[in-house]
Amino acid sequence: MRALRSAARLGLAALLTTGLITSATTTSGVAAPAAPFPDTFDLPAGFQPEGIAIGPGPTAWFGSRVDGDIYQVDLRSGTGTVVSEGPGVGSPSVGLKSDPLGRLFVSGGTAGNARVVDTGTGEVLASYQLATGASFVNDVVLTDHAAWFTDSLRGVLYGLPLDPAGGLPDPSEVVTLPLTGDFVQGTGFGANGITGTPDGQALLVVHSTSGLLYRVDPLTGAATTVDTGGASLTNGDGMLLRGRTLYVVRNRDNRVDVLSLDPSGTRATVVRTITSPRFDVPTTVARFGNRLYLPNARFTTPPTPSTPYSVTQVPAGP
Numbered sequence: 001m002r003a004l005r006s007a008a009r010l011g012l013a014a015l016l017t018t019g020l021i022t023s024a025t026t027t028s029g030v031a032a033p034a035a036p037f038p039d040t041f042d043l044p045a046g047f048q049p050e051g052i053a054i055g056p057g058p059t060a061w062f063g064s065r066v067d068g069d070i071y072q073v074d075l076r077s078g079t080g081t082v083v084s085e086g087p088g089v090g091s092p093s094v095g096l097k098s099d100p101l102g103r104l105f106v107s108g109g110t111a112g113n114a115r116v117v118d119t120g121t122g123e124v125l126a127s128y129q130l131a132t133g134a135s136f137v138n139d140v141v142l143t144d145h146a147a148w149f150t151d152s153l154r155g156v157l158y159g160l161p162l163d164p165a166g167g168l169p170d171p172s173e174v175v176t177l178p179l180t181g182d183f184v185q186g187t188g189f190g191a192n193g194i195t196g197t198p199d200g201q202a203l204l205v206v207h208s209t210s211g212l213l214y215r216v217d218p219l220t221g222a223a224t225t226v227d228t229g230g231a232s233l234t235n236g237d238g239m240l241l242r243g244r245t246l247y248v249v250r251n252r253d254n255r256v257d258v259l260s261l262d263p264s265g266t267r268a269t270v271v272r273t274i275t276s277p278r279f280d281v282p283t284t285v286a287r288f289g290n291r292l293y294l295p296n297a298r299f300t301t302p303p304t305p306s307t308p309y310s311v312t313q314v315p316a317g318p
Helices: 002-010
Strands: 042-044 049-054 059-064 070-074 079-084 096-098 103-107 112-118 123-131 137-141 146-150 157-163 175-178 191-196 203-207 213-216 223-224 236-242 245-250 254-263 268-274 287-288 289-296 309-315
Touching: 049 103, 049 287, 049 289, 059 096, 070 137, 079 191, 103 137, 112 137, 123 287, 157 191, 175 289, 191 213, 191 245, 191 254, 203 236, 236 287
Parallel strands: 049 096, 137 191, 191 236
Antiparallel strands: 042 309, 049 059, 059 070, 070 079, 096 103, 103 112, 112 123, 137 146, 146 157, 157 175, 191 203, 203 213, 213 223, 236 245, 245 254, 254 268, 287 289, 289 309
């Protein structure tokens, strides 16, 4: 714990990276190649996606809420395959983040756990039981010295301290950090999306039910409400930080709110909103180049083994 606290004081700069595929027919009757980086591409039927991670390179990974499968996609073509079979029903893959070492950090939702997957082989490199009983390990962010996970039902963060070379901790080293200060769990989903502040000194956590955004001290868990000028972020889900720009996905509202932050993350202003007719309850967002990618979780559509699911790409904008 002392090592994690010391590392956190050095800064928590986040390691955040960074239509159906169709073919036109020429006058000769020969199908032309599909356009690269399609605006929409399919995930497996019945997949029930939740999280997304992108990079290094134009590769994305998606997690299944059904059985924890990890699906890998080449963003240039929109084609993909399952690269890691999940633990099975009752062990979903929710929030995802990839790192430069070829690892995927996976939030385990209702299973109360987290695991680290080799993106090359699909092998589970490590698994951590973060909570027992009622819990929902929801989202994850990678910082210079730790992987931090939210628990939407408990009002705590879980930290996996990483050594200077990125080495994974023993289960005994996992940190449970209660959220205090301004944070109120209340009923329903609480802490959901998580990212860092622009200055790398703290964490930002969105509360799905209240719509509040919190700045969290990773040493103490003390949460301070971010001044958003009265703007509410209800249904706030996955978040993405790029410089001082924060993208907040508001799932059932089918929108992404784009906020401008001050360096410390204590004040934020909504500067624009991204919408698309192709959004169908998107849950989170990742970026490649000037493109944003959002998996459509379709929470308002009763899931079946044949229910179609897709990913929507929209311009990131200025």
